[in-house]
Structure formats: C-alpha cells, structure tokens
Amino acid sequence: MNIWKSGVVKGPVVLIALGILIAALGCSQSLPDGSVGNIGRYNYSPSVIQTGSVRQIWWCGQGKNPNNTSQDTDAIFYESINLSTKVVYGPVLVLAETPGAWDSFYLCNPKVIGGSFENPLGDGQSYSYAMYYVATSSSQGVNNSIGVAFSNDGIAWKKYPQPIIAPTSLNGYGVGQPALYNSDKKSGISMFYEDDFPTPQHVAATSTDGVHFRIQGTITSNGLDPDNPGAGWGDMAYDSKTFEWYAVFNRPLRPPSTTGNIPEYGQYGIELYKISQSALLSGSTPWQQLATFDTNATLYESNFIAGFVRDGFGNLNVGSYPTIQMYTSVSYPLPYWDASPADAGRSAQINHWILTPLQWVPGDNELLSLNRYFNKSVHEVTTGPVSPDAGFQLEGLLGHLYASPSHGADQPFYACKGGQTDYFVSLDLNCENQRVLGKNGYGYSQQVSGLNLVALYRCSSAHDHFVSNDPKCEGQKTDSLLGYVLP
Structure with missing residues (x-):
C-alpha cells in the first residue's frame, strides 16, 4: 500500500450520536450496524451520496485488479443501501489500476460527484457521475496525481486517459484526497485537494467541463487547531442554506513508542470544522471547531479520513440535515479495555479498517x-x-x-x-x-x-x-x- 505523507495509508457531548453498535470485543465476523466494508481487508477514504432514502458509498479497499490479478492492493469498491427497505447492493469492485498507465499503482481516495458531463471522453456520450481519484505510476507511491472517470450508474466507469491535476513537485507524495462541489449541477466543478509541496496545504481549483481545472488559491488554515499543524483531511462539503463550508481534518498519529512499537497508520481522531464561504480562501474569519471524534469518543483505536453524507452535487442539505452525517474510517473490533499498548496497536492494523457512520447535531449539548x-x-x-x-x-x-x-x-x-x-x-x-x-x-x-x-x-x-x-x-x-x- 501507498503510505500517505502524514503516515496514513493513502489512497457525546456534542452529542456525538454515534450511528454505530459497540459490538463484542476482540473478535467479530460481522460489521457493526450501518457500517460497510470487506471484513479482514482494509477499507477507508469514503465518498457518500444520498438521494432520497438511498445511500451510495464508494471507498478505497484491498482488492484484486481485474486487469492484473497479481495486483491485490488498492481498488475502488461500491455499495448502495436503501435506508427504508434495508436492501443492500454490494460491495463490488468498480475501478482499479490500468497496467502501464499513469494510474498503474495505488488507485485510491475516490470522490464522486453528480452532474451532466457532456462528451468529456470524446466518445460522443454524456455522463451523470464523475469520480476523481488518486494514483501514480510509481511503485514507491510518490508523485501521485488526481485523475477522473465517468459513469451513468456509479458502477461501470470509463477513465479519462491522463491525470487532470498533476503534482507540483516530483520529489514527494504529490497531490491527493480531493473533495468536490458542483456549482451548476452540470459540469461546474470545484475541487479542493491536498498538495504536499512546498509545505502541506489545501488547494482550491475550478473547472467548467469537469476535466480542465484552474487553481483559485489556497484554503486558509486560520482557526485550525494549533496543536495539530499541517493536518490532512478527509472531506469538505457545502451547506447551501447557511453559505458555509464544513471540513473534517485528521488528528495526529500515535507515536509507535506508545503502542508497543506497533505502527498505527490511521490517526486516532478527526475534528469537524466550519467556515463561511467568504472566508474560505481569505481567512477573514477563522475556521470554527465543532466536535472531535476520537478514541475517547468512539472507543475505536483509529478514527480517520471521514467522508460527508452529501447530495449528488456536494451539498450537506440532505437526509437528517441540519444534523451532519459522515462515514469515518475506523479500526474494528475494539481492543479490550485492559489491552496492552501493543495489542491496542494491533487492533488498528490496516486489515481491521472499516467504514462506520457518525453524526453531529448542531447546537446539541455544547x-x-x-x-x-x-x-x-x-x-x-x-x-x-x-x-x-x-x-x-x-x-x-x-x-x-x-466540546470546542x-x-x-x-x-x-x-x-x-x-x-x-x-x-x-x-x-x-x-x-x-x-x-x-x-x-x-x-x-x-x-x-x-x-x-x-x-x-x-x-x-x-x-x-x-x-x-x-x-x-x-x-x-x-x-x-x-x-x-x-x-x-
């Protein structure tokens, strides 16, 4: 697997109203209620769209590449859940690396947006979904770029042949972890992504066709937690009623010296923030911290790279709004209460990663x-x-x-x-x-x-x-x- 620059694998008071079932500890063959993933294989970095009562979830997981079955690493999986009927489709593998191409290694970090994309591949067809993903041609996992694929059902995808956001330096991780918003419900895409050069930052770029992007600036860090400089994120989404952006940033990694020298590649927590649209690039007003979801709040050893439940165009105004819902990458099952530091660290190994729902209720239990x-x-x-x-x-x-x-x-x-x-x-x-x-x-x-x-x-x-x-x-x-x- 590719190791992200901050150490994470690429690719209730508030009351944190955890949408989870604290299941039996130590060993389990089933997922907690509402969670998704393939048991025994890593699952993380989700993208979630809700339309009516149906949730569509894409994520990065371990799977055999249909184009090269010897490659059993990063791939994109899909699952849909009807919240009313409880009917589930999936999980199924829907996208993987292309041998010999720019995305021949570590295809991961999917973000999916709805719209109307007219002839983006030059094949005379229009598409209703775009998936932006991260990959590289380097087996060392460096020089990552962002690419795009198009679909009409979220399952069968056709790739644009070249990266649409290239790294600004060839001497590091590159670019990754895109977040998306569709401003016109057609192909007016705003993308926000991480770039590790010259220092870790979050970049804003826009496109009118979903393929060609122009950089607009760098997202402010004003107001982000000073005890966690340079934090990476999981996702960003827009509240079109309040004209505010929400983002979930990762807390730090635990040092291996505190987990029996067992490295944990997923951070121990995430923090939820919001900021006004007018301040997103200027920093004229700071990010406002809202809630923290970490081991102390969930009992899971790792809690990292969350994805908001959004509508098809990147708005948070969906489902139980104004409650903010997300799926978070967590390690499962829980360690025992008296686990040794090493056993706690082992509980967070990558083959224990699943995706579980969390939510935050505005104004509830400050x-x-x-x-x-x-x-x-x-x-x-x-x-x-x-x-x-x-x-x-x-x-x-x-x-x-x-809480903040x-x-x-x-x-x-x-x-x-x-x-x-x-x-x-x-x-x-x-x-x-x-x-x-x-x-x-x-x-x-x-x-x-x-x-x-x-x-x-x-x-x-x-x-x-x-x-x-x-x-x-x-x-x-x-x-x-x-x-x-x-x-």
Whole structure:
C-alpha cells in the first residue's frame, strides 16, 4: 500500500450520536450496524451520496485488479443501501489500476460527484457521475496525481486517459484526497485537494467541463487547531442554506513508542470544522471547531479520513440535515479495555479498517459531562463512553467541559492511558509520552471573574490516577492542579 505523507495509508457531548453498535470485543465476523466494508481487508477514504432514502458509498479497499490479478492492493469498491427497505447492493469492485498507465499503482481516495458531463471522453456520450481519484505510476507511491472517470450508474466507469491535476513537485507524495462541489449541477466543478509541496496545504481549483481545472488559491488554515499543524483531511462539503463550508481534518498519529512499537497508520481522531464561504480562501474569519471524534469518543483505536453524507452535487442539505452525517474510517473490533499498548496497536492494523457512520447535531449539548468511573480496581475520567467489558460504574460528575474552544475556555484536557489500565487526564498533547486516547474537551487554565468555576486536581494512588475536586485528593497524592471547569 501507498503510505500517505502524514503516515496514513493513502489512497457525546456534542452529542456525538454515534450511528454505530459497540459490538463484542476482540473478535467479530460481522460489521457493526450501518457500517460497510470487506471484513479482514482494509477499507477507508469514503465518498457518500444520498438521494432520497438511498445511500451510495464508494471507498478505497484491498482488492484484486481485474486487469492484473497479481495486483491485490488498492481498488475502488461500491455499495448502495436503501435506508427504508434495508436492501443492500454490494460491495463490488468498480475501478482499479490500468497496467502501464499513469494510474498503474495505488488507485485510491475516490470522490464522486453528480452532474451532466457532456462528451468529456470524446466518445460522443454524456455522463451523470464523475469520480476523481488518486494514483501514480510509481511503485514507491510518490508523485501521485488526481485523475477522473465517468459513469451513468456509479458502477461501470470509463477513465479519462491522463491525470487532470498533476503534482507540483516530483520529489514527494504529490497531490491527493480531493473533495468536490458542483456549482451548476452540470459540469461546474470545484475541487479542493491536498498538495504536499512546498509545505502541506489545501488547494482550491475550478473547472467548467469537469476535466480542465484552474487553481483559485489556497484554503486558509486560520482557526485550525494549533496543536495539530499541517493536518490532512478527509472531506469538505457545502451547506447551501447557511453559505458555509464544513471540513473534517485528521488528528495526529500515535507515536509507535506508545503502542508497543506497533505502527498505527490511521490517526486516532478527526475534528469537524466550519467556515463561511467568504472566508474560505481569505481567512477573514477563522475556521470554527465543532466536535472531535476520537478514541475517547468512539472507543475505536483509529478514527480517520471521514467522508460527508452529501447530495449528488456536494451539498450537506440532505437526509437528517441540519444534523451532519459522515462515514469515518475506523479500526474494528475494539481492543479490550485492559489491552496492552501493543495489542491496542494491533487492533488498528490496516486489515481491521472499516467504514462506520457518525453524526453531529448542531447546537446539541455544547457542554460535555466529565464523569469519573471506577471498576473496583482503577478509575477512568472521561467525557466519552467507557469500554463495555471493563465493569466501570459511575462514581460522579466532576464538571463540564466545552466540546470546542468556547467562551474563553481554550485549555484542552487530553484523555490518556499508561500501560494496560492506568487511565489519566493530562494537559499535554502527547500524554506525557503515553498512549493518547483523545480530547475530553476544553476548560480554563485559571479562574474567571463572574463564572462559577470548579477546580480539577490530578491525583494518584499506588495503582492508578484519577481526578478530583478535592485539593487534597481524598487522602491520596495530589499531582497537580489541572484547571477549572463549569460545575
């Protein structure tokens, strides 16, 4: 497989209302409810269109190339789901590499858009779908370009023979991870894609025929999380009612030193943002962070490269709007609650990747409840769920954190884990060189006049860490003052 420049393989408070079923841990032969993919083979980087009650999903997965059966790597799969009748078609392989062509290796990262594309291939035919995808002629996975194929049913595709976006440098990954919008419901395509030269950035380009593109500028990074510079993304989509763009950016990778030297190629989380259309390139107003979906929030070891549920033209105004729905690449099944760092890392290996639905409800539960749990052995303090096999019981509510930086609360509280069972809360992005689970939310670093804030202290006993409102840590050792939260 091709390894993306940031380390990922190419190709409820908010309340995060997970559209998933937390299934049996350790081993499973079936997908969680609503998920898609081929069990035992990698599945990631989804593109999703919903028309009425039918969802069409394309993604990058491992499959044998019909044009070269010795090639069992990246290919594009398709599945449709009727949400009303529950009728499913697929998964089926619909696109793969062309031997000897520019896309002879690592064809991946599909994004599909509807429209009316008149004679784009010079064959006198018009098409109602365009798929933009990433591939290369290099077996080393460098110098990636973006190409396009056309279809009238989303299953049978015809490729344009040359790349339509070429890399700006021949000395790196190249370009990838396109996101799409159709401005005229014909062939007026806006494409947003990643370019790693000279530094990682997101580029905006437009076309009037779906084939020939002109660069319009670089998407602003103003407002993106400062603890995650140069973050790659999964997708971007437009809200045509509010004139805002939404995007899902990846959180960092875990260092192998924290996962028993088992590399994890999928990041541990994603962050959802929005920005006004007028500021997308100028940065005149910043991106607004809305929610984080990570191990702390989902229990999955990896959560990365999400794709929005959109209409055929790239609008979010579909399905359960204004709820924002997406499919996220996750590792499945869950690791056991007391898995070793290495076993947790193994649970995120590429053959465990599937696609599962998540959603965010605007304005719902801006504040996250920071709860303390105990299972007669150790504590866990979290704003997310607790592992179902751990036997944790709720001890009490410690306070409330904001789901995103809000009202002056800009101190992130990270969820961490040391060894197999030592859950702890830290102010350090890197969890003090222990395993990062994600973000609990945002609080205050100091008291604020006019706010009835409560202090949180990090405490330790002979066998674990916990958090308390008591400065004396209930008779145990007081490690530090973490900060202040709403009661």
